[in-house]
Amino acid sequence: MNRFLTVGDIGDLDQALREAKEVKANPFKWQDLGRNKTIILVFFNSSLRTRLSSQKAAQNLGMNAIVLNIDKDSWKLETEMGVVMDGDKSEHLREAIPVIGSYCDIIGVRSFARFESREFDYQETIINQFIQYSGRPVISLESATRHPCQAFADLITIDEYKTVKRPKVVLTWAPHPRALPQAVPNSFAEWMKAADVDFVITCPEGYDLAPDIMEGVHLERDQKKAFEGADFIYAKNWASFEQYGQILSKDMSWTVDAEHMSWTNNAKFMHCLPVRRNMIVSDEVIDSPNSIVIPEAANRVVSAQVVMKRMLESLKK
Ligand code: AN0
Numbered sequence: 504m505n506r507f508l509t510v511g512d513i514g515d516l517d518q519a520l521r522e523a524k525e526v527k528a529n530p531f532k533w534q535d536l537g538r539n540k541t542i543i544l545v546f547f548n549s550s551l552r553t554r555l556s557s558q559k560a561a562q563n564l565g566m567n568a569i570v571l572n573i574d575k576d577s578w579k580l581e582t583e584m585g586v587v588m589d590g591d592k593s594e595h596l597r598e599a600i601p602v603i604g605s606y607c608d609i610i611g612v613r614s615f616a617r618f619e620s621r622e623f624d625y626q627e628t629i630i631n632q633f634i635q636y637s638g639r640p641v642i643s644l645e646s647a648t649r650h651p652c653q654a655f656a657d658l659i660t661i662d663e664y665k666t667v668k669r670p671k672v673v674l675t676w677a678p679h680p681r682a683l684p685q686a687v688p689n690s691f692a693e694w695m696k697a698a699d700v701d702f703v704i705t706c707p708e709g710y711d712l713a714p715d716i717m718e719g720v721h722l723e724r725d726q727k728k729a730f731e732g733a734d735f736i737y738a739k740n741w742a743s744f745e746q747y748g749q750i751l752s753k754d755m756s757w758t759v760d761a762e763h764m765s766w767t768n769n770a771k772f773m774h775c776l777p778v779r780r781n782m783i784v785s786d787e788v789i790d791s792p793n794s795i796v797i798p799e800a801a802n803r804v805v806s807a808q809v810v811m812k813r814m815l816e817s818l819k820k
Pocket residue numbers: 645683684685686687775776777
């Protein structure tokens with residue numbers, strides 16, 4: 504495995520889930536695999552879970568992890584090609600990426616959507632430059648349009664908590680004061696489409712995800728109808744794709760509260776975190792026994808470790 508960006512990069516999902524179970528049951532079994540190997544985790548944006556779970560996953564594999572916070576620890580980086588660098592950016596990505604690559608064996612990158620241009624974001628301009636210029640396997644730690652480590656952890660969590668073979672999984676939009684990327688819902692949808700689940704998206708008008716993500720998805724505009732019979736409710740805010748990066752609604756009737764959960768089949772509540780309480784989800788729901796947000800976050804170590812393990816195995820070949 505030399506990149507981890509979309510669901511296609513993981514291959515067969517049942518095999519990936521079996522590997523996740525093995526890694527979770529015996530996290531230190533592959534300590535030799537990472538000996539004398541280094542991963543550099545590059546962050547253009549804030550993080551709690553991704554940073555810590557990636558470091559822990561690397562440690563479990565016996566690998567060294569170095570974290571670099573761009574803008575805070577390093578020079579401000581120019582990302583546009585062909586510009587006269589007379590502003591506040593001291594270094595270009597074109598040099599920084601191969602330099603980072605020369606110090607490590609694997610690179611992880613977090614670089615959120617900027618919402619300046621849909622083309623720039625959806626072409627995955629930044630992470631593709633890391634793939635092109637680093638000479639190293641690259642893991643997305645949330646790129647402009649995808650968050651695969653999160654979606655893989657979500658799939659592992661659903662597999663652990665499901666009580667029927669083919670659960671009904673509902674992705675619901677919920678209100679938020681700021682414009683958030685589509686990376687988490689895009690990846691969640693992409694992974695759920697590939698998994699053996701009954702997958703439904705519910706969101707207000709204007710919040711449909713990109714056409715290739717929506718393709719083949721059961722879209723139910725009526726949130727109550729969508730929730731009926733659900734085994735898992737996955738809440739998330741995202742900004743509009745159509746009116747790119749805009750906030751079109753802050754309708755608090757979409758906030759997942761106890762009444763919403765009463766429409767479901769005693770569903771488990773999921774969210775990638777960080778979550779705004781009483782915007783996305785009420786205190787009552789996130790504090791209820793049906794909330795599995797903490798084990799979901801814990802599985803971020805497992806998903807990251809499976810991906811790093813596969814990359815290390817490929818490097819050995
Ligand atoms: C980010 C997002 O919605 O993409 C990160 C989520 C993992 N969330 C925020 O910026 C609040």
